[in-house]
Amino acid sequence: MNAFGARIDDTIRNFSSRMARQSVGRKAAIFLLSVLGALAIGAVFLAVLKVNPLTAYYYLLIRPFGSFNSIGEMSIKLVPILLVGVGVSFTFSAKLSNLGGEGQMCLGAVGMTIVGTSAWGAALGGWSIPLGMLAAALFGAVWAGIAGLVKTCFHASEIITTLLLNYIAVQFLSYCVYYPLRDPGGNIPQSAKVAAVLPKLFSGSRMNAGFLIALAAVVIYAVVIRRTPFGYRLRVLGGSVPAAEYGGIRRGKYYLLAMMLSGVFTGIAGAVEVAGTQTRLLEGLAGSYGFDGVVAALLGMLHPLGVAAASVLLAVLSAGAETMQVKTGVSSLFVNVLEALIVLFILLGMSYASEKKKPVREKEGAK
Amino acid sequence: MKTETPLLELRGITKTFGTFVANDRIDLDVRAGEVHAVLGENGAGKSTLMNIIYGMYRPDAGTIRVNGEQVQIASPKDALAHKIGMVHQHFMLVNVFSAIDNIFLMGDEKPWALRKKKKIEERLAELQERYHIDVDIHSPVEQLSIGMQQKVEILKLLYTGAEILIFDEPTAVLPPQECDSLFEIIAGLTAEGKGVLFISHKLDEVLRISDRITVLTRGKVTGRMDAAEADKETIVRMMVGEDVKVPETDRSESSGQNPVLLRAEQLRAKDNRGVLTLDGVSMEIRAGEIVGVAGVEGNGQIELAEVLSGVRRAAGGRILIGEKEISTRSAEPFIEQKIAYVPADRNHVGSVPDFPLYENWILRSGRLPKKGILLNYPAIRKEAAAVMADYDVRARGIGDRTADLSGGNLQKFIMARSLRETPRVLICSYPTRGLDIKATCFIREKILEARNRGCGIVLLSGDFEELFSLSDRLVVLCRGRIAGEVRPAEATVRQVGMMMMGVAGA
Numbered sequence: 001m002n003a004f005g006a007r008i009d010d011t012i013r014n015f016s017s018r019m020a021r022q023s024v025g026r027k028a029a030i031f032l033l034s035v036l037g038a039l040a041i042g043a044v045f046l047a048v049l050k051v052n053p054l055t056a057y058y059y060l061l062i063r064p065f066g067s068f069n070s071i072g073e074m075s076i077k078l079v080p081i082l083l084v085g086v087g088v089s090f091t092f093s094a095k096l097s098n099l100g101g102e103g104q105m106c107l108g109a110v111g112m113t114i115v116g117t118s119a120w121g122a123a124l125g126g127w128s129i130p131l132g133m134l135a136a137a138l139f140g141a142v143w144a145g146i147a148g149l150v151k152t153c154f155h156a157s158e159i160i161t162t163l164l165l166n167y168i169a170v171q172f173l174s175y176c177v178y179y180p181l182r183d184p185g186g187n188i189p190q191s192a193k194v195a196a197v198l199p200k201l202f203s204g205s206r207m208n209a210g211f212l213i214a215l216a217a218v219v220i221y222a223v224v225i226r227r228t229p230f231g232y233r234l235r236v237l238g239g240s241v242p243a244a245e246y247g248g249i250r251r252g253k254y255y256l257l258a259m260m261l262s263g264v265f266t267g268i269a270g271a272v273e274v275a276g277t278q279t280r281l282l283e284g285l286a287g288s289y290g291f292d293g294v295v296a297a298l299l300g301m302l303h304p305l306g307v308a309a310a311s312v313l314l315a316v317l318s319a320g321a322e323t324m325q326v327k328t329g330v331s332s333l334f335v336n337v338l339e340a341l342i343v344l345f346i347l348l349g350m351s352y353a354s355e356k357k358k359p360v361r362e363k364e365g366a367k
Numbered sequence: 368m369k370t371e372t373p374l375l376e377l378r379g380i381t382k383t384f385g386t387f388v389a390n391d392r393i394d395l396d397v398r399a400g401e402v403h404a405v406l407g408e409n410g411a412g413k414s415t416l417m418n419i420i421y422g423m424y425r426p427d428a429g430t431i432r433v434n435g436e437q438v439q440i441a442s443p444k445d446a447l448a449h450k451i452g453m454v455h456q457h458f459m460l461v462n463v464f465s466a467i468d469n470i471f472l473m474g475d476e477k478p479w480a481l482r483k484k485k486k487i488e489e490r491l492a493e494l495q496e497r498y499h500i501d502v503d504i505h506s507p508v509e510q511l512s513i514g515m516q517q518k519v520e521i522l523k524l525l526y527t528g529a530e531i532l533i534f535d536e537p538t539a540v541l542p543p544q545e546c547d548s549l550f551e552i553i554a555g556l557t558a559e560g561k562g563v564l565f566i567s568h569k570l571d572e573v574l575r576i577s578d579r580i581t582v583l584t585r586g587k588v589t590g591r592m593d594a595a596e597a598d599k600e601t602i603v604r605m606m607v608g609e610d611v612k613v614p615e616t617d618r619s620e621s622s623g624q625n626p627v628l629l630r631a632e633q634l635r636a637k638d639n640r641g642v643l644t645l646d647g648v649s650m651e652i653r654a655g656e657i658v659g660v661a662g663v664e665g666n667g668q669i670e671l672a673e674v675l676s677g678v679r680r681a682a683g684g685r686i687l688i689g690e691k692e693i694s695t696r697s698a699e700p701f702i703e704q705k706i707a708y709v710p711a712d713r714n715h716v717g718s719v720p721d722f723p724l725y726e727n728w729i730l731r732s733g734r735l736p737k738k739g740i741l742l743n744y745p746a747i748r749k750e751a752a753a754v755m756a757d758y759d760v761r762a763r764g765i766g767d768r769t770a771d772l773s774g775g776n777l778q779k780f781i782m783a784r785s786l787r788e789t790p791r792v793l794i795c796s797y798p799t800r801g802l803d804i805k806a807t808c809f810i811r812e813k814i815l816e817a818r819n820r821g822c823g824i825v826l827l828s829g830d831f832e833e834l835f836s837l838s839d840r841l842v843v844l845c846r847g848r849i850a851g852e853v854r855p856a857e858a859t860v861r862q863v864g865m866m867m868m869g870v871a872g873a
Contacts, residue, residue, distance in 0.1 A: 062416065227741045236730065239719030245678050246716045247731040248698035 004329050027301045034299075035313065036069040044336050051328050060326045060335070070319070072205030078315035080105065080269040080286075082214040084293025085139075085300065085307045086221045087265030091158075092260045092297055093225055095238040096151075100144060100162030101266045102290025103169030107138035107143040108270030110176050113281040116194025117181060117260065128195045133213075133271050134179065140267015141260040145209035148259030152252035153333060158259070166290065177281050190286075191281035198276040209301035217265055234258055266293070269357030292318075299346055314339070372435040374562040375400045375420070375451065375531050380429035382415055382764035383483045385773070386803045389415040390426070397531055402553060405574040405592070408606065408664065408829045410800050413566045417535055418582070420564075421453045422446045423764050427580070433531075452529030454520045456509075456536055466504035466519040467491065469588040470526050470797065485527070494525050495846040498555045514545030519551060530796040532556060533564045539665065542642060552574050556657040568664050570599060570868050582606055599737045600725060603864040608829050625654040628688070629675065629706070629792045635683035635847075637671040643682065646847035652792055652823040657814065659838030660827045663867050667847035668827050669711065672796045673748060675825060676708035677701030678716075688791075702733045707790035709781055711827075713774070717781045718772035724762060725751040727769050733788055750787075758783045759809075775806030792823045810836060831860045845869045 013201070043053035080301045084101040084306040115121045115132035124131060147161040185194040198209040225231035234323055237244045237254055244251060290316050299313070300306030317339065321332035373396035380389040380722035389412045407413050418424045420431065422440040430437055433449045440446050446453070460469050464482040467487055491504055502518040503511065511519065513652070517537060534553070538546045553563055553576055567573050573580060573594075580597055582590035582605040590605030629652040636645040645667040652658050662668040675686065677698035686693050688704045701708075708731070712715040713773055720726045728751040729735055729742070751765045757781045762772055769777065776805045778798065787795060796812060799807040814837060818824050828834050833853040834841060843850045843866040850866040 020693050127522050223741070227744070229737070229742060232729070232735075232742060234724075234727070235722075236719055239721050242678075242712070242716040244717045244729060245698060246676075246710060248677065248702045250697045250699065 009030045011169070021127070023304065024140065025201065027303055027306060030301065030346060030349035031301070031306060031309065032351055034342050036271075038338050038341035039295045041335070041341055045334070046330065047230050047329060051330055056324055056328050056330050056334075059324040061316055063323050064316045066320040068205050068256040070204070072207040073227040074315050074319040075207040075211050075330040077318050078311055079214045080273055080289040081278070081296050081314050082308060083217055083269035084266050084289055085296030086214075086217045086304075087262040088294050089221060089257045089297040089302050089304075089307055090225065090234065090262045090265070091236050091299075092302055093231070093356070094234040094254060096255055096258055097159045097294075097295060098144060098162050098259065098262045100158060100165050100169075100263075100290070101190070101269070101293045102288075103162070103166035104140040104143050104263045104266035105141040105270035105273065105286040105290060106166075106169040106173040108267030108279055109274045109285050110173060110181070110270075111135035111139035111267065112271035112274040113176070113181055113191050113194060117192045118195070119309045122195045124195070126196045129198065129275055131324060133268055134196070134273060136267040136271030137264040140263035140270065141267070142263070145256065145260045148256040151259070157257075171288070172279070172290050174283055174284070177283055181281055183280070189283060193280050194227025194275055196275070196281050198272065198339075205251075206277070210276035213268065213272060217268075218304050218308050221265075221307075225302075225304075230257070238295065266290070269293075295343065299342060301346075301350075313342075371398065373432075374434060375564070376432040376435070377420070377647060378432070380419060380426045380431075382424060382426050385802065386821055388586050390419070390734060392429070393583070393586075393588055395554060395581055395588075395869065399530075399560045399562050399735045400557050400829060402557055402563040402565050402576055402582045404567060404577035406567060406570070406580055406606070407431075407601065408568055408574050410797075412586040413568075413583055413760050414535065414585075414655060417453065417533055417564075420440050420446065420451060420533060427688075438715070446662070447527055447529070450528055450530040452524030452527065452531070453533040454517065454524065454537055456540055456784040458516050458520050460519060461525075462509040463507050465500065465507055466522060469508060469519065470523050473523060473527060482816060488533045490526065491522060494522060497559065498525065498552060500552055508635075512545070514541055514548065517541070517549065520790060521556075531562045531564065532823040533566070535566050536568070537565075538567065538569065544639060546572065548629040559587040569673060570587055570709050574599070574602075580748045597872050599868055600865070603870070604861060607860045607864040608639060624652070625656065625821075627651045627653050631671075631684065632687070633684035634668075634671065634681055634686070636674045636679055637682050638670055644847050645674065645682075647684070648686075648844070648847070648849055650842060650849070653824055654791075654823050655818055655821045657818050657824040657826055657837050659841040660825060660836040661831075661834050661841055661867055662844035663861055664829065666720075666844045666867070668844050669796065670847075671844070672708070672710075672825065672827050675792075676706055676710075678681070678708065678710070678796045679798060698731070702731055705733065705787070705788055705791040707731075707785035709778075709785050709798050710796045711800065713777050713781055714770065718769045718777065720768070722769055723756070723766045724760075724769055724772075725765040727780070728765075730784070732784075737839065744825065754783045754787070755780065775802045778802060778806065778810060784812055786813065786817055787822070788821055790817075792825070794825045795828075796827045796831060798826070799828070799830065804873075831863070834863075835860065843867055 041059065046053040046056050064070050083108050084105065088098040088101055090126065112132040116128055121128040143165060147158050147165060150161050151158045152155045177189045181191040183190055201207045201211060203208060210283040225234065232250045233254055236247055236249055237251065241251065269289065270286065274281055278285060296307055296314055299310035317335045321335040324330055325332045372556055375397040377393060377395040395538060405413050406582065409574065413426065420428050422442045422445050422641050423789055424657050431440060438449055440449065462470060464472065467484060470487055472485060473834060495501065500518050500522055502515050502522065506514055506610065508519060511532040537549060540548065551802065565577055574597065577594045580592055580594055582602060584606060629647060631650050634645060635643060636650045638644045643847045648671060650658065659666050660671065670679060674681045674695055676701065681695040686695060690791055715719055720728065725748045727748055736746040755762065755765065760776045762776060772780065798810050802810065813832065814824060814826065826837055836856050841853050841855050841861055841863065845867060846869065850869065853863060
């Protein structure tokens with residue numbers, strides 16, 4: 001438990017000193033305290049179940065780092081969470097919600113599969129992967145763009161539209177694996193294997209090149225959101241809409257662009273899942289990654305390293321849950337309790353921090 | 368009648384914020400069965416005074432008496448306990464609840480007293496009949512119009528037994544047609560012996576509904592009278608003061624021949640409620656002149672400034688910069704054409720509150736300092752730091768959150784930013800409101816400097832001294848139209864005040 005806390009602490013503190021922005025330290029502190037608080041309350045539940053909390057947490061949090069193989073398993077969960085987390089962070093930076101990660105992943109996966117299982121995909125061999133990624137990015141962007149467009153043109157709540165688009169996308173994926181993309185040789189609803197898969201990084205572990213893609217995504221996010229005029233405009237929009245209008249930032253345009261860019265990353269998450277982990281298109285491939293990504297983005301408070309750290313945490317929880325269940329008899333659903341507690345603590349911490357920093361208004365007597 | 372103990376009595380109320388005196392020894396009382404109006408421009412200290420009565424602020428000095436008894440009001444709850452209720456501009460209602468539920472939520476009921484709802488309903492029906500308040504108490508509040516929601520607020524206060532009702536600019540949020548029914552309710556309230564404190568800056572409605580009037584100017588009471596004896600002219604005089612001292616500033620006499628930088632033709636615009644508040648204004652701004660815009664709040668000047676700076680879309684008319692027509696769909700082309708804007712709301716419009724200062728430095732910037740495709744943050748920080756030293760913006764550093772700056776420092780920062788790219792036209796909306804004297808002088812100096820460099824300036828202000836001392840021309844707006852144009856050197860404050868109030872024959 002402590003080792004885990006220290007690990008995150010170190011990672012964030014190393015970088016945060018470089019960032020030299022006071023608010024980063026505060027964010028890291030909130031994150032860390034929230035995790036510790038959740039674990040502490042979780043320990044009470046475990047004690048009620050007559051399980052030694054330290055034992056349970058050992059299997060849940062430490063064991064996933066225990067072997068080369070288990071780290072690989074963890075990384076397989078980490079990659080889609082991180083990619084979706086980064087993707088939705090773009091929209092959240094503009095105070096725009098993208099709850100459609102699941103659907104955009106489905107579309108991305110379909111895009112990858114179309115390229116990977118086609119005749120020319122096979123002819124391209126290894127080159128089918130970048131092409132498939134491109135298709136996935138495009139599919140994801142278009143799918144997310146629908147919500148963005150509806151928001152821009154009709155002011156429809158993107159929370160609702162992205163959410164509803166998920167259901168359509170999931171059904172569309174099912175349709176694809178039952179009909180057009182179904183493996184002609186097999187009799188279960190799945191596609192044929194894609195022409196090429198992402199290379200494994202090490203032998204003896206399932207960790208694949210998707211991990212590098214996810215890392216690259218974090219770097220791209222950090223640079224775009226913090227160092228480019230585009231990212232600046234998104235953040236202004238997120239900070240104050242009237243200020244954005246004052247600054248000549250066209251709301252509709254940037255909402256749409258943020259959505260589409262977000263869809264690029266979530267779409268690629270789907271592609272990595274196909275080309276890296278599953279090697280083919282399956283039903284339920286997006287799993288709960290769409291929402292895990294949202295949780296990662298919010299837990300990480302939209303800070304690139306925060307999102308990365310939160311994604312690792314969620315991946316560890318999800319990878320360690322089963323070991324814990326087998327070894328201690330605690331249901332793997334206990335992880336959901338922990339996640340919920342962490343989210344609650346973060347919200348608590350943020351509202352506490354924002355209340356604290358508001359100074360007494362010392363001017364402007366009459367409004 | 369007049370000798371009885373007032374319901375509410377304020378004596379010597381003083382409140383300062385830093386060096387800014389918002390309320391200066393204010394005396395005020397409200398008697399049963401009367402409407403007492405407090406009239407004043409924005410920034411005159413009305414809201415501060417109301418917040419003191421309602422327990423949001425503590426006065427630095429002075430006493431409050433309710434029914435002759437001295438009381439301490441430390442919170443809105445205290446105020447309610449003393450039967451003082453306030454109808455805020457932003458209603459304190461749970462939107463998805465019906466009026467009954469909202470009132471149930473209010474307070475004195477125990478949470479388990481669910482059966483009480485029936486009683487509330489009966490009591491409300493009784494109140495509605497007595498005060499002629501016709502409103503649907505069963506539908507969720509969000510389905511009601513703004514006027515109806517306001518009635519729910521009033522009902523809520525009556526239910527809690529309020530004897531003194533404070534209305535904080537109640538008509539500011541209402542479409543014109545709903546104002547009448549509000550006034551009828553207020554008349555009903557006083558007929559039943561309640562005391563009403565009515566805050567407004569609209570002369571017409573104050574004269575129409577009030578029994579007594581107190582005029583506030585810059586935190587002081589500058590006039591008191593019975594409404595029956597009042598006429599617009601005396602009130603205007605009380606509001607603007609007889610002898611505004613106009614400090615001599617050099618004017619640009621020859622600006623009349625300078626080239627026209629910005630031309631507005633028959634501009635029309637709607638405010639946030641969708642009411643057309645700017646109704647056909649044409650004006651031109653020449654190089655090296657300051658055009659002052661005077662008007663009582665809500666007469667279209669805010670919308671005018673916003674349209675001229677590209678922040679608000681015009682509902683009609685056109686804007687020409689040089690000879691080129693500019694679309695008002697976004698501020699982008701305006702920024703390109705170097706139209707700078709210092710907005711009235713510096714905290715949420717002029718800056719992003721959560722950003723560090725250096726990030727706000729590049730807001731509304733036509734030339735972003737870039738290195739390749741990336742923003743050149745070292746250059747931005749350097750520039751911001753240099754200017755902050757130059758303009759004496761006091762903060763711990765450029766990494767400070769903008770929201771943590773005081774009003775004066777933030778305004779200096781925004782001013783510096785607006786002048787950064789040597790704008791062609793600078794639009795200043797209430798640039799010195801709420802600032803202390805030192806910051807005010809500094810901002811005015813900068814405006815004059817910019818004018819002398821050949822910048823065309825539009826200056827909105829509620830401060831006559833400012834308008835008269837800085838402007839080369841003064842345009843007066845009333846009901847969204849130009850009521851007149853004067854040269855400050857040749858006009859008196861009173862004349863302008865009359866035009867603002869729409870009093871003919873000024």
